[in-house]
Amino acid sequence: MTEKKIFIRSTGSYLPEKVLTNKMLKEMVDTTDEWIVSRTGIKERRIALENECTSDLGVKAALKALAGAKILIEEIDLIIVATLSPDYIFPSTACMIQKKLGATCPAFDVGAACSGMLFALSSAKSFIASGQYKNVLVVAAEKVSSFIDYTDRSTCVLFGDGAAAMIVSDKAGFKESLQVGEIVLGSDGQMHKSLEIPAGGSVLSARNSSTTTKDHFLKMDGKVVFKHAIQRMASSIKECLDQSDVSEQQIDYFIPHQANDRIIDALLKRFSIKIDRVHKTLESTGNTCAASIGICLDHYLDQKVKMDQNILLTTFGAGFTWGSMLLKRERQ
Numbered sequence: 001m002t003e004k005k006i007f008i009r010s011t012g013s014y015l016p017e018k019v020l021t022n023k024m025l026k027e028m029v030d031t032t033d034e035w036i037v038s039r040t041g042i043k044e045r046r047i048a049l050e051n052e053c054t055s056d057l058g059v060k061a062a063l064k065a066l067a068g069a070k071i072l073i074e075e076i077d078l079i080i081v082a083t084l085s086p087d088y089i090f091p092s093t094a095c096m097i098q099k100k101l102g103a104t105c106p107a108f109d110v111g112a113a114c115s116g117m118l119f120a121l122s123s124a125k126s127f128i129a130s131g132q133y134k135n136v137l138v139v140a141a142e143k144v145s146s147f148i149d150y151t152d153r154s155t156c157v158l159f160g161d162g163a164a165a166m167i168v169s170d171k172a173g174f175k176e177s178l179q180v181g182e183i184v185l186g187s188d189g190q191m192h193k194s195l196e197i198p199a200g201g202s203v204l205s206a207r208n209s210s211t212t213t214k215d216h217f218l219k220m221d222g223k224v225v226f227k228h229a230i231q232r233m234a235s236s237i238k239e240c241l242d243q244s245d246v247s248e249q250q251i252d253y254f255i256p257h258q259a260n261d262r263i264i265d266a267l268l269k270r271f272s273i274k275i276d277r278v279h280k281t282l283e284s285t286g287n288t289c290a291a292s293i294g295i296c297l298d299h300y301l302d303q304k305v306k307m308d309q310n311i312l313l314t315t316f317g318a319g320f321t322w323g324s325m326l327l328k329r330e331r332q
């Protein structure tokens with residue numbers, strides 16, 4: 001029996017209008033544009049408004065993806081949302097997005113931090129392959145600024161808000177789509193302390209923590225995360241390519257997690273992927289966590305990707321979690 005083909009019919013993304021530049025951050029913490037650019041490659045990032053929440057960003061990206069696929073919200077069978085900055089601990093951000101889109105289908109969140117988009121896409125792929133659903137809306141949305149301590153220079157310069165969405169379907173749609181290929185996922189809970197928001201859950205609940213301890217904000221051991229990000233993304237890329245018929249040289253578009261230029265450079269040194277095949281948005285978005293690879297894919301997709309070209313996406317995040325995925329521009 002031939003394997004069922006699964007497609008990404010369309011993509012969409014949304015970035016809030018408010019820009020936070022390195023120069024503005026210099027007024028807030030002891031940092032410089034030179035330090036931030038040389039250590040990360042980031043020049044500015046977008047920040048959502050006070051009254052704009054994660055689901056609002058997700059809805060804006062979802063509406064673009066729905067319009068791109070030319071399908072109605074009534075045709076969506078399932079909504080999966082990836083986020084590390086949810087509207088609430090519960091209900092899920094997926095339920096908030098479902099309500100705002102006027103959908104009635106099942107909806108749930110996946111918790112895989114910055115790797116969430118790939119975990120959500122892998123879930124969508126399985127639901128469609130099993131025949132349970134035909135059209136799945138996958139959204140990755142982050143108002144991570146709500147969880148950033150803007151007096152902590154080691155983290156506040158890195159992150160930005162944004163959202164991405166994709167319509168995953170058993171049909172290619174009216175024009176050529178992206179066929180979903182191999183997806184490799186990984187997790188290592190031993191490393192959870194290196195990147196976390198310590199308070200707000202059942203370990204350190206509202207009863208036993210106070211907002212003055214700043215434990216409700218994102219904490220990161222940057223050096224540990226840096227080292228593991230390179231190792232884990234590199235091994236998942238290798239595994240993903242080994243499991244497919246695609247070689248490093250056949251990668252036409254490489255979209256790595258948009259966290260740090262130096263991590264991307266280190267990855268490139270390990271593979272024969274040409275530098276002009278790497279696509280980045282981090283200079284103007286910062287690290288948008290789960291939304292990062294989706295925003296980047298949406299940004300470059302319609303402009304350039306030609307028939308039969310291969311796209312490789314890879315990501316890494318808290319947990320630790322990581323993964324890689326291959327896409328190919330194809331007709332059904």
Ligand code: UT7
Pocket residue numbers: 030031032035036039040114153154155157221222223225226229259260263287289316317318
């Ligand atoms: O989505 C996945 C999550 N995150 C990542 O992938 C991030 C992974 N980590 C990184 O990208 C890097 O570790 C950072 C960019 C966060 C930090 O770069 P680094 O080269 O590892 O710097 P460092 O933490 O070793 O800090 C070097 C120095 C320190 O000063 P001393 O101790 O040498 O005097 C820091 O206090 O730089 C200082 N520093 C800063 N200086 C100016 C830290 N943050 C800043 C800052 N501006 N914003």
